[in-house]
Amino acid sequence: MPGSTSHSPAKAKIAVRDLTMAYGSFVVMRDLNFEVAEKDIFVIMGGSGCGKSTLLRHLIGLREPAKGSILFEGEDFTATPAAERGRFIRRMGVMYQSGALWSSLTLAENIAMPLEEHTQLPPGTIRELVSYKLALVGLSGYEEYYPAQISGGMNKRAGIARAMALDPDILFLDEPGAGLDPLSSRRLDDLILRLRDSLGSTIVIVTHELASIFAIANHSIFLDTATRAQGATGNPADLRDHSENPAVRLFLHRGEETEAPAPIRS
């Protein structure tokens, strides 16, 4: 099983310890514990509204945990004052569930803005980088369009292109496949695998698409709505066939009941 056994704390890119997330007094999930190793394609799964986007917001430092901590490469991210988090955040690329492109800028400007802010590249190079990133997500020729002028699925893809603008170490994608047709969705899977293989990025994805989960993920966490705690972590195919948690098997079999799992090795 690729990657599913090598999660020692030393190598962990992200380590989450006893994380409890809450909005005011409403606890979304409690006591999450998992690790994302370098070059993992890590999937966050769970029913609608269970707190996947919320977990992502915690991982990128937009919300403070109610309890627990998040470590990046062994360093406590949550204990770092917000002002000094820049050095972590600069290495992350995020695509939000809604795309979240800046609506007053064209696609090209959207992708160029982080480059202009954080690099000293000449404008010509930036322009080349922008067209390259847009080409990667299949949006060549849409440089001068505004987000409102393209479809929802295209907005998502442009969001991915922007997330990749600074060649991040860790890419966070919130439901990148939702709203894409099967071919674009497949293309996106390829893109994610390529990014991991050729750039060595670590990729954290929120997704419901089982086909895509089994095709690309090597590690995952399942958030269980019923218990408001993590249902299981592990390789998704393993979880599907061997998880002891019926909710996890049900989810990974699209709701088909399955018999109790065969005993797991080790």
Place this chain on the structure above:
Amino acid sequence: MIAERMRHNLQVSATSTMMKIVPHWSWRLVSRDYPAIMCFMTAPEATPPRALWLRDGGRVLLDLSGEWRRGGTEPVIEGEAGDRLPEAYVTDGLGTFDSTLPAFLLAMIRRMEAAEPPLEGLPPNLHGLMELALAVPEEIEARGEPEESTPIKVLGAASMNVWAGVRSINEFTGQSMLSLGRFMAGRARFRPRDFWMIVEDCGAKALPIVSLISFLIGLILAFVGNVQLANFGASLYVADLVGIAMVREMGVVMTAIIMSGRTGAAFAAHLGSMKANQEIDALRTFGFDPFDFLVLPRMLALVLMMPLLTVYSNIIGILGGMLVGAAVGIPPILYWNETLSIVTLENAFLGVFKSVFFGIVIAMCGCLQGMHAGNSSAAVGLATTRAVVASISAIIVLDSAFAAIFTILDI
């Protein structure tokens, strides 16, 4: 007349192919005034929907028959089953049905609070629909438990809200000041293009409305003043009245109120929808400070444009007064000289001085409400309303405070 029209309708609708040519209004007329005829016309041979309770040995059956359609007659329920559910259904006489039938069954089952009601005997399509409707969703979405509310709790929550509001205003003010500090130190980053676009929007594009309102205000002041002053034969002093009122109060306050409704609301709506669309989050993750990037250029633009608009408004208001003056026989030259003699630079400066503060207030209220808007389009609307109400109130309160201060300082 009506009777004739009705006869006409009946004739026309007798052949269904001709129905299309019956004008819409006449159908409505018929259906409202002659419901019985209408019924007869639409479904002459439809059997009415009927639910009949039967007993078959120890079992209770429900016989469903007739046409269950929207717009048909009310279902007839015959027989009694006490508060038992049917153990099976008989549907031999059942005609076509739309959602009314499953809705009727579901309501019946819900009333009995049965967990797994028998659906035996229903035709397959209806059976499928009922199964879907009855399927208890497992708890799909995490929900906060609704808490019991007592008056004490409501009061507590309300005061906590006020406290949170005060805190968020303080926080926002602090952040804005820090951002302003970074700007002074040359470290704040925003796009110059954004800034100039905001300047254009709250400067040049506001001129027409500011012109109109200021001109009319000048006109009104002069009219009202002239009616009183003419009694003493002191019409010329209309110029003094309009001049002082415009430069000290009316020009700046009216401009501020216009800008609250126009620009403050736009700020709140823009930032609010950016927030709802997670665009502000995206700024944060790319290391842009949303305060530097969004709030600062708006504040600077208003601080820059408010004094200019105020001066402009003062001049236009005085011109309005001059027009009325000319109408009542004060030559414009005389009017102008009188105005210049009373409107000192100091007076004129007071209004402009206030306008800077009003600009800050408008920008702060708009941006604060926008940045703190909820994540929905309704929340954006709410934020806009709040921004306008807050900034107009703040402007009036602030203006009163200035009036008090200036009186004490005797200026």
